[in-house]
Amino acid sequence: MTPARTQYRMPHPAPVTMTATADFEGHGPRVDDDMTVEVALAVMASARVEYLTVCDGDNRSTDLITLVRLAALRDSSTYTDRIRLRDLLDGSPHSPAFSC
Numbered sequence: 001m002t003p004a005r006t007q008y009r010m011p012h013p014a015p016v017t018m019t020a021t022a023d024f025e026g027h028g029p030r031v032d033d034d035m036t037v038e039v040a041l042a043v044m045a046s047a048r049v050e051y052l053t054v055c056d057g058d059n060r061s062t063d064l065i066t067l068v069r070l071a072a073l074r075d076s077s078t079y080t081d082r083i084r085l086r087d088l089l090d091g092s093p094h095s096p097a098f099s100c
C-alpha cells in the first residue's frame with residue numbers, strides 16, 4: 001500500500017480594507033481628510049513614511065502632512081483625540097499653526 005500524501009493549502013487571506021493607498025506620484029500614502037491624528041500617526045508608523053497625502057471627499061489631493069507636524073501637535077497642550085486632519089488644514093482655532 002502506498003501512503004496517501006496530505007496536501008497542505010494556505011488559507012485564502014481575508015480581504016484587506018485600506019484607509020490609505022499608495023500615491024504613485026511619490027507623495028506617500030493617500031488618506032482622507034476626516035482621519036484623526038492618532039490614526040494618521042499609526043498609518044505613518046506602519047507604512048514607515050514621513051508624510052501623508054491628504055485627500056478631500058472627491059479623492060483629490062489637497063495637502064501633504066508631515067510626521068513632525070503631527071507629533072508636535074500631539075505633544076501640544078491643545079491636542080485632543082478628536083482632531084482630524086481637515087482641522088489642521090483649514091486653520092481650525094483649536095489646533096496650533098504648524099507648517100508642513
